[in-house]
Amino acid sequence: MVDLHFMAAPFVFGKLAVEKNFTNRKQELERLLFNFSSLTSTILISPRRWGKSSLVAKAAVQAQQKNKKLKFCFIDLFNIRTEEQFYQLLAQQVLKASASKLEEITENAKNFFGQIIPKISFSPDNVSEISLGLDWKEVKKNPDDILNLPEKIAKAKGVNFVICIDEFQNIAELPNQLAVQKKLRANWQKHQNVTYCLYGSKRHMLMDVFTSSSMPFYKFGDIIFLEKIAETDWIRFIKKKFKETGKTIASSEAKAIAQLVECHPYYVQQLAQQTWFRTNVNCSAEIVQDAHESLILQLSLLFQTITDELTSTQVNYLKAMIRNEKHLSSKHTIEKYNLGTSANVLRIRKALLKKEIIDKQGKSYIILDPLYKAWLKTINLR
Numbered sequence: 001m002v003d004l005h006f007m008a009a010p011f012v013f014g015k016l017a018v019e020k021n022f023t024n025r026k027q028e029l030e031r032l033l034f035n036f037s038s039l040t041s042t043i044l045i046s047p048r049r050w051g052k053s054s055l056v057a058k059a060a061v062q063a064q065q066k067n068k069k070l071k072f073c074f075i076d077l078f079n080i081r082t083e084e085q086f087y088q089l090l091a092q093q094v095l096k097a098s099a100s101k102l103e104e105i106t107e108n109a110k111n112f113f114g115q116i117i118p119k120i121s122f123s124p125d126n127v128s129e130i131s132l133g134l135d136w137k138e139v140k141k142n143p144d145d146i147l148n149l150p151e152k153i154a155k156a157k158g159v160n161f162v163i164c165i166d167e168f169q170n171i172a173e174l175p176n177q178l179a180v181q182k183k184l185r186a187n188w189q190k191h192q193n194v195t196y197c198l199y200g201s202k203r204h205m206l207m208d209v210f211t212s213s214s215m216p217f218y219k220f221g222d223i224i225f226l227e228k229i230a231e232t233d234w235i236r237f238i239k240k241k242f243k244e245t246g247k248t249i250a251s252s253e254a255k256a257i258a259q260l261v262e263c264h265p266y267y268v269q270q271l272a273q274q275t276w277f278r279t280n281v282n283c284s285a286e287i288v289q290d291a292h293e294s295l296i297l298q299l300s301l302l303f304q305t306i307t308d309e310l311t312s313t314q315v316n317y318l319k320a321m322i323r324n325e326k327h328l329s330s331k332h333t334i335e336k337y338n339l340g341t342s343a344n345v346l347r348i349r350k351a352l353l354k355k356e357i358i359d360k361q362g363k364s365y366i367i368l369d370p371l372y373k374a375w376l377k378t379i380n381l382r
């Protein structure tokens with residue numbers, strides 16, 4: 001018997017994979033838990049939608065269960081455009097994590113801010129939704145006051161903070177980004193009771209920030225490159241989800257789902273969901289194919305827009321990639337695909353890396369989005 005309330009689609013995408021929707025990542029979880037408890041800073045890098053945010057959220061839940069002294073603070077740089085907004089958000093989230101009671105939060109704001117005195121406002125129906133009013137002129141004089149806020153509170157209260165900063169690549173979009181990075185690093189490296197978990201996509205840019213000796217964040221912490229989830233794990237996961245909801249899928253079809261989207265975590269969940277919707281009781285190979293084609297169709301408008309924003313040589317470069325040309329900067333390929341000069345090939349590559357359309361894997365380059373790749377193959381590239 002299948003309980004009806006289980007009949008909602010058992011796959012999630014576009015939001016964090018938590019609890020029963022989170023699968024595997026055992027080694028990465030362990031490494032993060034170890035880093036959090038030993039207060040080792042972590043840099044977690046992978047392309048978009050491979051599971052960074054889900055992993056950090058999961059590790060945070062587990063770490064807190066094990067160690068009540070750990071306080072987690074989540075900051076997303078996605079919408080941060082200025083240094084001011086960053087400090088504002090940091091101060092706000094640290095205060096929020098510093099106590100559970102309203103009075104205590106206000107007390108902490110008074111006691112730990114040094115020169116700057118913030119105005120705090122609370123949302124009437126949700127006290128954890130605090131927002132902070134800071135005098136930017138004051139903050140500018142003493143930004144260290146904010147950067148050292150978690151360390152001060154941690155010391156005084158005998159707790160440890162883990163500051164998790166998502167979409168960290170956006171730090172490079174701030175005005176004066178190098179000066180900001182210098183300030184952060186100079187303060188953060190003195191912290192004894194606080195650790196940082198910085199994560200984001202744009203590997204190229206993050207590698208530059210964390211591995212070039214001329215950059216402020218050089219050797220800041222343990223760098224983890226998050227991989228996709230293995231095919232065998234996906235097969236097990238998909239079969240289990242079907243079974244729990246009264247449907248069946250054979251290993252071969254579950255495998256097809258994983259393979260059609262190259263084990264890309266977001267897309268595996270999305271394709272599995274669409275397959276599940278089309279399946280009455282038993283899934284067939286045709287259903288998986290249909291779901292895949294329909295997914296590409298749904299995304300085609302988006303893919304068309306992405307392609308329209310590329311130059312014609314960039315499109316030619318992608319064309320050479322999907323035709324499996326091995327030596328993209330060889331004279332032969334350059335002529336065949338009209339790529340200009342070898343210097344031009346380097347420029348094309350750099351632009352496509354920056355747009356997160358391609359990435360370097362080992363020695364070769366890959367197209368990151370498996371469905372974009374499939375779509376490119378279906379359209380008639382000139």
Ligand SMILES: Nc1ncnc2c1ncn2[C@@H]1O[C@H](COP(=O)(O)OP(=O)(O)O)[C@@H](O)[C@H]1O
Binds near residue numbers: 046052270
């Ligand atoms: N461990 C996991 N188990 C199952 N699905 C996952 C897992 N990690 C990620 N996903 C899938 O990938 C999607 C994107 O994950 P997310 O953590 O937001 O990636 P990122 O932060 O790297 O962009 C999730 O919505 C979910 O569908």
Ligand SMILES: [Mg+2]
Binds near residue numbers: 049052053054166
């Ligand atoms: Mg994320």
